[in-house]
């Protein structure tokens with residue numbers, strides 16, 4: 001009898017996508033070998049919780065760890081920590097690993113994730129510039145926050161919003177510098193983030209919109225040289241297009257860019273966003289190679305525009321598809337509608353697909369329905385207001401996007417509306433939807449239905465005009 005051969009799946013990356021892929025590959029072919037390489041000291045932790053430990057809403061970093069290293073050993077997944085992959089040889093089916101040399105693979109999953117975009121200004125070699133990502137570094141930076149008096153957050157990205165909310169909780173004077181006219185301007189509409197900005201102002205945050213970062217300012221080291229880490233001095237502020245701001249610490253929250261260097265150097269096709277191109281099975285342009293997570297691009301379900309750098313939940317789901325298929329299974333990943341939601345200041349904001357600003361920028365026509373409703377019965381304590389905006393395709397009135405701001409209940413509505421967009425629900429369906437009315441958890445009039453009714457009225461008056 002011929003001995004059964006054990007195939008080896010190599011996964012480059014130990015983030016949400018890489019771990020999702022490794023687990024799925026093992027589940028699909030338990031007898032096969034699954035090897036993961038990560039530059040970091042850890043795998044199974046949630047980076048998403050880091051801003052909330054910094055803000056002291058979560059008491060310690062230990063809670064962010066999901067599983068110990070032994071859990072992967074028991075699951076038969078061979079994780080190589082602090083091992084950087086420096087090259088992919090597709091012809092010879094090998095990865096080159098720092099400290100290990102060339103390692104062969106039968107199937108390869110690339111899950112190299114993202115980097116924050118380089119601010120591209122002088123002074124980026126100073127100490128005191130914090131890129132929030134690795135949990136070990138976050139633990140070190142958390143101690144720095146104990147004696148930070150003034151911090152500048154660069155860019156009102158999702159992470160920027162979280163950090164701008166977290167730092168004042170530590171008593172730190174917080175400045176936000178962003179080149180756009182309002183926070184999260186590439187995703188959210190101005191009226192949706194206006195309450196967030198008001199609550200930041202109440203918290204003492206100093207907002208500098210329409211303001212470009214021009215330089216990190218620092219005090220040079222006494223010896224005029226650089227530290228062993230290559231740092232030429234410590235940051236003391238930033239120079240912006242609107243003047244200088246002092247800072248003990250600068251948190252860089254620029255756009256997420258795909259880490260595609262290994263894939264690109266190996267000749268794997270890269271798309272217009274810089275993300276690796278994959279098909280619905282997460283297969284790349286090269287046979288035997290799959291990719292997942294923030295290093296890839298996937299099509300948006302409404303506009304078909306390729307999107308990159310979505311979220312941890314997208315990365316994990318994509319990793320599952322890639323890992324399953326790499327191990328011989330058959331799974332497909334569908335276009336995305338991108339439900340999103342977060343806490344910012346004293347509010348929750350969220351949505352799906354796009355709001356008015358992005359739809360306008362993409363040249364997508366829409367009918368708008370907007371209404372303010374409430375999260376619980378009007379007489380129930382702690383009832384919160386919720387503003388809902390719905391965008392629908394003018395002819396069919398099919399929902400194509402939504403944005404919301406409120407005191408609670410945003411995540412569930414964003415998830416529901418994402419499914420509504422996906423399956424082609426119309427404003428009419430939503431205007432007369434059934435809804436839960438229970439005083440502590442839901443009002444008689446569902447805010448989504450109110451917004452849809454307003455949208456129908458707008459559509460009717462537009463057709464008369």
Ligand SMILES: Cc1cc2nc3c(=O)[nH]c(=O)nc-3n(C[C@H](O)[C@H](O)[C@H](O)COP(=O)(O)OP(=O)(O)OC[C@H]3O[C@@H](n4cnc5c(N)ncnc54)[C@H](O)[C@@H]3O)c2cc1C
Pocket residue numbers: 012013014015016017018037038039040047048049050051083084085086111112113114115132133134159259262292293294295309310311312313314315
């Ligand atoms: C502070 C923070 C907050 C977040 N908040 C949320 C949230 O609230 N909700 C949400 O859904 N998502 C959140 N995310 C997730 C995030 O935005 C990404 O979408 C997610 O991390 C993408 O996962 P990934 O596995 O594709 O990439 P990454 O997380 O970037 O992981 C990449 C992995 O690849 C490894 N790697 C890269 N290159 C190499 C190489 N050459 N050799 C070896 N290893 C390599 C890295 O070590 C790392 O393990 C947050 C992330 C951070 C950092």
